[in-house]
Amino acid sequence: MPTEPQPQPGNDTPVGGSMPPPEGRPPPLGATPETPAGVPPVLSRGAGQRAAFLRRFVAGLSSFCLALFLADAVFSLVADSLVLLFGIRLFMAPGALISALSLLLALLVYLLMGLTPMIPKRFFLPLALFVATDVCLSVLVAIIRPGWQYRADLLFSACQLALGLGLLRGLQGAFRLRWPLVPEARLGPRSFSWRNLTGFLAVNLCALLAGTAGLGWLTVITVKHVSAGFLALRPGGISVTVRRYVRDDGKSVLLVPMAHIGEADFYYKVSRALPTNSVVLMEGVTDTQNLITNRLTYQRAATRLGLAQQDAEFNPVVLEMVMADMDVSQFTPETVGMLNILTLIHVKGLNARTLPVLLSFSPPPDFRNQLFDDILHKRNQHLLKELQVRLPDSKFIVVPWGVAHMPGIAEGVTASGFRLAESTEYTVIRFHFPGSRKRPKAQPAHGAPA
Numbered sequence: 001m002p003t004e005p006q007p008q009p010g011n012d013t014p015v016g017g018s019m020p021p022p023e024g025r026p027p028p029l030g031a032t033p034e035t036p037a038g039v040p041p042v043l044s045r046g047a048g049q050r051a052a053f054l055r056r057f058v059a060g061l062s063s064f065c066l067a068l069f070l071a072d073a074v075f076s077l078v079a080d081s082l083v084l085l086f087g088i089r090l091f092m093a094p095g096a097l098i099s100a101l102s103l104l105l106a107l108l109v110y111l112l113m114g115l116t117p118m119i120p121k122r123f124f125l126p127l128a129l130f131v132a133t134d135v136c137l138s139v140l141v142a143i144i145r146p147g148w149q150y151r152a153d154l155l156f157s158a159c160q161l162a163l164g165l166g167l168l169r170g171l172q173g174a175f176r177l178r179w180p181l182v183p184e185a186r187l188g189p190r191s192f193s194w195r196n197l198t199g200f201l202a203v204n205l206c207a208l209l210a211g212t213a214g215l216g217w218l219t220v221i222t223v224k225h226v227s228a229g230f231l232a233l234r235p236g237g238i239s240v241t242v243r244r245y246v247r248d249d250g251k252s253v254l255l256v257p258m259a260h261i262g263e264a265d266f267y268y269k270v271s272r273a274l275p276t277n278s279v280v281l282m283e284g285v286t287d288t289q290n291l292i293t294n295r296l297t298y299q300r301a302a303t304r305l306g307l308a309q310q311d312a313e314f315n316p317v318v319l320e321m322v323m324a325d326m327d328v329s330q331f332t333p334e335t336v337g338m339l340n341i342l343t344l345i346h347v348k349g350l351n352a353r354t355l356p357v358l359l360s361f362s363p364p365p366d367f368r369n370q371l372f373d374d375i376l377h378k379r380n381q382h383l384l385k386e387l388q389v390r391l392p393d394s395k396f397i398v399v400p401w402g403v404a405h406m407p408g409i410a411e412g413v414t415a416s417g418f419r420l421a422e423s424t425e426y427t428v429i430r431f432h433f434p435g436s437r438k439r440p441k442a443q444p445a446h447g448a449p450a
Contacts, residue, residue, distance in 0.1 A: 054118075055118065058112070058187060059180045061109065061112070062119055062124060062181075063180035063182045065102075065106055066127070066182065068098065069106065069127060069131075069160070071102070072095070072098045072160065073158075073160040073164055074161065075098050075099075076095055076153060076154075076157035077157040077161060080154040081154065084150050102131070103135070106131045107131075109124055109128070113125070113128075114201065115192070116190075117188045117190050117193045118187040118188040118190070119188070120186050123170060123182075123186070127163070127164075127167060130163055138156065140222065219233065220232075226407075227404075227407065228407035229241060230407070230410075231257060235431075236430060236431055237427050237428070237429050237431045238427070238428050239427045240425070240428055241257070241426075242254065242257070243255045243410070245420055246418060246419060247419075251391055251396075252395065252397070253387070253397050253398075254274070255399050256400040257401070258283070258403070259310065259403065260298045260309065260402075261301055261309055261310070261429075262308065262310070262429055264313050266426055266427060266428050267310060270314065270426060271314060271315055271316040273424070274318055275396050278394075278396040279318070279319055279321075279322060279394040279397050280318050280322065280399075281322050281386055281390070281398070282324060283324070283383075283401040283405070285326060285379075286328070287328045288327055291328045291329060291340075293340050294346070294348075295343070295347075296343050324386040324387075325382065330378070331378075332374060334363055334371075335370065335371055335375070338363070338367075338371065380405055380408040380409055380412065383399065383401070384412040384416075
């Protein structure tokens with residue numbers, strides 16, 4: 001009986017191993033088939049379906065983000081152009097809604113970049129950075145140059161549209177709208193990576209520290225610009241600059257930037273610095289017709305912050321104190337309505353009862369300018385008229401008004417022939433850190449000699 005030849009050790013048969021099964025036969029029980037190098041293991045049916053669903057979800061979400069980014073640019077371009085050219089605000093409301101949704105979705109996609117490397121960063125990182133920059137610059141323009149807001153928004157919208165079209169072309173390979181805007185082929189192969197997550201967190205931590213420092217510097221510059229130097233942010237606290245203006249006829253006007261709440265010794269020092277022969281033109285809107293339904297008080301805020309109220313601590317000993325402010329009845333009805341809503345929220349808080357009242361308020365298109373005109377400009381003009389009335393009979397006039405009023409009042413004073421003679425800085429609120437000294441208590445106010 002013939003016997004089968006025994007396999008000899010060689011290149012095709014491992015020594016001490018078993019022969020591979022003949023072609024067409026199944027492998028022996030217990031054997032594990034080897035996977036060729038470079039070929040990923042075959043996923044189970046359920047895992048493959050989950051991976052496919054995740055890729056479709058990421059592609060759809062990022063596509064929706066890009067679509068909203070482009071829609072926001074188009075709506076903003078149309079809305080700002082209509083306002084600048086014809087004064088038509090037809091698309092302002094839907095444009096604001098689309099902008100808010102675009103901002104939220106861009107933030108969501110940005111956070112997802114840290115969780116999954118599938119989102120192509122070279123396309124969506126510029127989008128997220130542009131949205132953040134747009135928000136910061138828009139706020140800065142609204143504060144420093146309110147009159148340039150629509151022009152700046154128009155420029156930002158044009159840049160946004162150009163960037164969105166560029167991203168679309170890079171993703172699609174051409175300027176075409178084919179859903180999804182982000183093809184699955186553009187997504188990364190892996191759904192999660194610890195390296196991607198740790199790198200994302202490290203970069204954002206550095207960006208947060210740099211952004212905080214930059215925001216602090218920008219806040220300092222903005223506050224100084226808006227207040228015309230009357231208010232300043234220092235490392236130790238918030239300070240104001242008291243300025244004395246003089247005229248060739250010997251008259252003097254002292255502008256004292258005030259705050260409703262502050263350190264007790266601030267009010268004490270300012271009270272002592274006022275000459276006893278001065279006339280003080282006080283701030284304080286009257287309400288002879290009881291148009292404001294809720295009384296505005298700063299007691300709760302002062303108590304929580306450990307500060308004092310101006311009404312309780314500012315007690316100068318002077319020749320005369322005159323109320324030189326307007327009455328609520330001189331404001332427009334829309335301003336009175338807004339003041340009632342704000343005082344209601346201040347007293348009751350923002351809750352289920354006060355929120356519908358706030359949402360139901362429908363101001364006119366130019367309400368912002370109207371509100372600032374009532375709250376600032378009209379009151380400043382009223383004070384400057386009272387100042388002119390008191391000047392012939394008064395040698396020294398003191399104006400202790402809020403910081404927001406000081407730039408306009410100073411402009412009116414210098415227009416009357418006064419020039420700046422001296423400045424003195426006072427700390428209104430100190431920044432207290434663990435281990436720092438407690439705030440000093442108020443002292444009895446005494447007038448300083450003339």
